[in-house]
Amino acid sequence: MRAALIRYSPLLILALAWQLISHFELVSSSALPPLTDIGGAWLDLLKSGELMKNAAPSLYRGAAGLALAIGFGTVLGIAMAWWKPVNVVFGPLVEAFYPMPKSALIPVTVIWLGFGNGSKILLIFLGCMLPVIIGAYNGARSTEQVLVWSARSMGAGRLRMMWDVVVPSALPELLNGIRTALALAFILMVTSELIVAREGLGNLIGFLGANGSYAAMYAVVLTVAFMGFAADRVYQIAAQRVLAWREATLS
């Protein structure tokens, strides 16, 4: 408890500085509303149901896109590592599309699927799939040859070997790729909603900012930022659980 307090004390100092600066109006209160106002605005948004009403579609889009990306990306990445023809076809495509900024696809997904959920899910799916593919590919390629040979000699079939040997040894890199994808899902979710949407947290931020209710806008911004942070922490704890066997064998 005390260690945590010392560790996170810089954040408290920053929060205090923020409160003091806006309290003595060193900068205008619309540019930096006091933290207490933001807390009040957050409670209002929560009470009126505005926050939940917009968070639900956002999280649904993010989760659906990410789940699809993990499913397809894992299969494609492992297939690329283990079947040459798949790699010959998809390798250059992955290499060419990986550095491409996915936010550029926002207008196209809108042309194809309109303003609703579909276009956002497609965007998040496309953006998140690439880090998952690369994680799965690098992980599966680094499977120790000895393990593969042992499994073969003990009579494991192709699929059995995939499931029992290749997937577990690809897991650390795969989970790392999924972590990148998780962060990307939040970014794509908010950007797509800020640019084109009728509902969702990104849209709420844009709406409040345009209306000039800056305390409420800050409240939603901080909420989304905190959600991204919390999702990452929960994911890391879960990933450590999944990889517990690996730490034990290493040490």
Add this chain to the structure above:
Amino acid sequence: MSAAAERTGPDLVTRLVWGTASFVAHTASIVALLVAWEIFARSGKVTMFMLPPFSAVAERIWSDAVEGKLWTDLGLTLYRTFVGFFLACIIGVGLGTAMARTKIARWFFDPIVSIGFPMPKVVFLPVVILWLGVFDVSKITMVTVEAVFPVITATVLGIQGVGHELIWSARNMGAKDRELLWQVLLPAALPQIMTGVQVALPVALIVAIFTEMAMGGFGIGGVMMQASRFADSRGVFAGIVEIAIVGYCLVQLLAMIRRRLLRWHQEAHAPSTI
């Protein structure tokens, strides 16, 4: 002289053959994709609005390039990307070094970085607009803020990973703090720092294009958004193709710089992954 030429002669030929072969193998699937796009778009199953054929998009890019519009927009986007990216590199390496070497910097910045890194920082866009307006300053600020975190974490990890033997030997030979930093710590951490920088560059491009889309002000992103508002889907697809090419070139360029800078490092001799 002639012996050396003889030795490199056939070597060069085989290298050329292999180079062309791998180039063909690499581009084959991309060419196939473009052909499939063209055929699908002309098959009549989709409208011109949903998916204009690739030839029409290429024609559009060509006419933009001849008119010169392409180059001003490209220049604007690259200017925003690179200024933000360089600031992120300088701040990131400086802050990362300070965090790795001094206790007080680590105490202050560690929680900020560990919370700030996984945060979707693009949500702060309205706040940044509120503070800095809608012009280049706010765009570049967004780029820097988003691109700085991978550089910081990579620098901290890299410098902390420098072997004690190296530091002790340098100290033993009488290296001052500054010499230690420039001649031992930073070079030894360079592979990791470069990895962070290689992550940061695509991020910088993504954010630059996103801010252009959200705030306008030309650049490739701004022009795409305009095209999208006027239902000009050829313009939208032209933007996507341009961005894909630019992103690919930038990443390749950085990989080349990495090979140059780290020629002395053992990783240059190891087989590479993607």
